[in-house]
Amino acid sequence: MERMNESDSVPVKPPVARKEPTYRTHHGDTFVDDYEWLRNKESAEVLEHLAAENKHVRELTQHQQPTRDAIFQEIKQRTQETDKSVPSRIGDWWYFTRTSEGQQYAKYCRVPAQNTGDEHADWTPPEIPTDAVLDGEVVLLDGNKEKEGQPFFSLGAMAFAEDGSLFAYAVDNAGDERFTVRFMDPVTLSHYDDVIPGAFYDLALAPANDRVFYTVVDDTWRPFQIRQHVLGTPVEQDTVVFEENDPSMWLGFDLSADRTEMVIQAGNSEYAETWVMDLVDPGAQPRLLVSRDERVLHGIDPVQIGDQRYYLLVHNRQAPNNELAIAPASEFEKPYADQQWLTLIKHRETVKLSGSAVNRRYLILSLRENTTERVQFLSLDQVAEFIASSATASTDSSTASAPANGAEPLNTAADSADLSGVVVQPQFDEELCSVWFSDAPYDSPFVRLSYTSFFTPAQIFDFDASQQQLELRKETVVPGGYDSSQYVATREWADAADGTKIPLSVLRRADVTPDGTNPTLVYGYGSYEASMDPQFTVPRLSVLDRGVVFVIAHIRGGGELGRSWYEQGKKLQKKNTFTDFVDATRWLIAHGWADPNRVAAMGGSAGGLLIGAVANLAPELYKVIVAQVPFVDALTTILDPELPLSALEWEEWGNPITDPEVYAYMKSYTPYENIRAVEYPRIAAVTSLNDTRVLYVEPAKWVAKLREVTTGSEPIFLKTEIDGGHGGASGRYEKWKDIAWDYAFILDGLEVSQ
Template identity: 55%
Template sequence: MTTPEQSLPTPPIAPKRPVSSTHHGDTRTDPWEWLRDKESAEVLAHLHAEDAYAKAVTADQEALRQELFDEIKARTVETDLSVPARERGWWYYSRTEEGSQYALHARIPAQDTGDTEADWTPPTLTPGQPVPGEQILLDGNALAEGQPFFSLGGLDVSRDGTLLAYAVDNAGDERFTLRLKDLTTGEDLADTIEGTFYDPQLTPDGTRVIYTVVDASWRPEKLMVHVIGTDPAEDTVLFTETDPGMWLGASTSPDGEDLVINIGNAEYGESWVWAGMDAASQPVKVVPRETRTLHQVLPVTLEGERRLIVLSDLDALNGRVDLAPAEGGDPAAWTPVLPAQDEVKFGGIEATATHLIVSVREDTVPRVWTLPLAGLGTPEQAAPSAPLAAAEGTQVPSGAVPGHAPSGTDTEGTAGEVPLSVAFRSAAFESPYLRLVRVGDLLPAEVHDVRAADGASRLLKTTPVRHVNLDDYRVHREWATARDGARIPLTVMHHKSVTNDGTAPLQVYGYGSYEASMDPVFGIPRLSLLDRGVVYAVAHIRGGGERGREWYLQGKKLAKQNTFTDFVDATAWLTENGWGDPARVAAVGGSAGGLLMGAVANLAPERYAAIVAQVPFVDPLTSILDPELPLSALEWEEWGNPIEDAEVYAYMKSYSPYENVGSLPYPAIAARTSLNDTRVLYVEPAKWVQVLRERGTGTEPIVMTIEMDGGHGGASGRYEGWKDRAWDNAFVLTHLGATARIAPLA
């Protein structure tokens, strides 16, 4: 914290140039909207001045940042590789090398001996050792050389294994250049398509590539088809979505035969199927948007007949699974496969040649169910099974998972052990095995292959971590009570020497939007906080999906305030129950979680000593009122439409962080942003810090850093990512007075 004896440099002051707008009879005047012009030399000079100010204010944290970065680096096994996954005669994997920022994507030939177990057992590869027969598909380091930014937006290999389609972003704005590579020669083809979106896909015959383009507001608008070897100017439009409030995407069916076109928003969608991806045919609508359902469709072949497996929320808030004709048809005639359940949220479906895989959420965390396709939708249908079932529940044997000591059942309102997350990773269509990942907050990710026929599993890999004894940490589930009586799940982590005696520094993390869930995940940077005595808590607040669809609905649109008050109430519960010193609490969140940070800063600044708002969505009203801005129209189903609805306008204005900064003693605040972020524009935090400094009555610094060559995720490259985490953690630790380790690096 800043003391009276310390002096801070003078922060940049942007001139006021008021611009007024009127909606629903209400006039808003914005003195800093001019900062939106990123091409302006004056704006760029101001942004550089902000970054320089942040560097000056936090210069005393540089040594700590380096220390934290070194700890992340020391604990990370830098030379490593993924478990190979078999696909059409090849084993595909990625690997990293010490000193390199980006991964290499590679493959080696697979063998077909007739022995199913042997043929589907991944080869044992040793990190850092040459791999006989290895073919490098892409080297991210070579592609990034000389570029200010590098991100891979997807890659797809043709069915015959001779052609690669891949997309590269060199600016951070998520607009990609699509290229094609001949894998027999290792050379790129002349075909180059600029301005595409994520995930290009090759057609089954390998002669065409399907890609997505966005409109001026960065909304995926069109699916295009490029015939390889022709001029991209001659590419044809496969599908156009004209509704500005709908997102467009596409994916192949599990067997790779059909293209499924997905259109949707946060509340309903529509699906089309392009059977065979045949140039002579057209996509067919199978689930119209008029059904007003959120859904996913999978084309499959059952007993020689093409059918659709449909996951939807039709009369089922948490979802249901049905079997439908290939053309969709009347939902009333669909055959039930899995009926709706009150305590289980169906999250997604996949299929192999023999099994249906259903991702579900039970007890707030992800799990996986499987059903044989044989007999699906008939009276003989088998009951769903749960691969890795012993690993999914809360009753883990003592010592089996570090920090996860059993402490009774984990029901609502009962403190206990945090369940482990089990998620479906992948499986080749013809594979007898499902690739599953088990992970916990203190359990590095484990990769398992589970035989679909009988559930037999084999552990293939545990993510290696160095210089740490995970038995030194604890994680458990607590439940806070919101002001309206709702029970808020909390995940609480700490070093084993830290107790809830009310003296520890506390960091609270939250998100609470878009039905996104903050599931168990192992994070090396977080260990450095725990090693300095910090209690790290995740508040699973409303607006997220941790407790099913209703939990999300209670934190969106005209119920959005619940998200913010839940976070404040969770913080209060944690300190009242001894999990943190009330004078040493930090809050952290990013993107929509950055909106959360801005809102709680206005609601309860006295509860926090520091706030880190990463790429914060702190001026939502201005953004969503302008449908020409990136993604604004798509946000109407999440926040409401303030253009047409006066009640929504007034409600959003009541919580918008930028609109509600007051004469309050704000804590130390760090806003972190990137110039080329297309999801949350840099101008939002740039304006926010100006009004915080002008109106706030506190003495703590308000800073903004800006990555001039980055996007929504900051700078590219794993070392740059580690530096970002070290920056955030050093800011928090400094303002919590928790810079000294309480335990040595193991």
């Protein structure tokens, strides 16, 4: 597999990883792993090997640098570098970000709000000039200064006191997603002495601003504790509010919309458990609402209706695509079998109800219909009326047979009415678009929505549900003469071998036709019920402008077509994910969208597992492959519960430790174990040394084995970001360079000229 260095025509040999057999035996099966020694990231030999791989990549891809530079400049020219966000109001302050040309990171700012008594005026965000500072504007945090002297910078969660007196924020300087929490007085801009190391993403201030809540991870990178820190005390005195010891459960929390309760949830992809804790009473303890023993996947939002506390539930109890229900707090004091949840929105076969949120006026629903995301609203007044009428109907219907001790609880009869007929849904013109709520301040008359499509840059709206009126707050500007009419996005449906119709998003320049000559890039993910939604991205334009057809394959294992679409691509049906991608590629070739000799494949993380499996299934279909932080050694990882996130994966893939059928099934598809003596296409595996989600060792082993076994002559590369995490390097310009590298590699492999 020697390749010629194009600058001097000297053969360049790839690094050769030595072989040191490691034996792994499960269920009577022994697998010999020659490259497991690469797991030791503290080893000088391992680091030298990764450095040699990076040197090899640089040498053999240096001819792609002009294309990388061109794509980087195109991204830069199409990005309004000096920009600002739409302010969000918390208490008496508007908070927003600024970015400046030439700077990698954003600045986080605030400016005073007004209180005139006109709530629409008071909740209308101020216009932030790009070239001037507003009266009273303060920079709370400058990411560029935070990055100075650090190899990496990523800002995690932030929390602002309602009265504006405290600002908490979390910083990651390694890329391993373990954050250090610091505290600032926004008036004096001075920092408190309190510092919390090793925190995870969740972060919230108690209503009195005297306590902060945060999560920490265990040795497997699983969030397992919620801790409480009292400001002014040593971090060693922090107390554990809640601990989750089940290795298959992920722990997290949020605050209720009115900030009076903490909602604690432990869960996985199959079921959840929810507790709540009063935040007004410092001595309160968590109280169980729905136990994991009931095996119900659900989310809960506390809501105040009149003088009574209720809990909204988006749940899958006898409802695979979820229902929306509500129950008073007192109902959860009963045994689960005796609880009565009033259904507000019934289950629908064609609509997946994804989640909910509330503010003082509205119940906000996130749902997916016809593969795309939408938002709906219900007035809490309507919900209150429905509760009252349902209770009356239940009492009336049971009067004749009611027991002496009183009427039955809320009616949940399957044939009862629901509120689906009175929801309000903002309307947009495009079919392939995404709409989601991004902010719902408790006292605001507006709910903030985000909107985008494949060729419509992001737009931010404030929606007044009472008037059914959208107020455009920001429309992303794309400099450089961008014209959306020059591009086309269509929904196509490919045929899987088992007859299933696979939705495809086919993106192209308007003058590109299905004539069988087009270089084509097929992208996929297909895991964890994640959906690849319509979204505008500037870098993709550089690929389309070179005549490439960009296809997103919405394969099984994702969530585009509801819960069943996900379940058909997980555990013992996981192979559907891989065969769907291959079948989609063959359909694109057969219908003229793709030149059969110029097809590329790309995917990342679990999508990297997809790409690795596809490379084994049908290497002849693809000219070039990019696998980003790829999960290509999945079986080795999941067999070791001590490795990051392994136990959490059992609900996605099955447990190969205890189940021999799962073990055999996984071994039959995981990329590393199934490398075979065929001609593999040109491959680049891109990873990060400090990635905690998919360890660098997986692509390192995969590349070493591919090089050993392939019968072809195409190069196979390992590119490692030394100072990066799961998302690569930090800083927007560095990310643009990473994207440009990936796309230039693909374009070169597809023989697409500049």
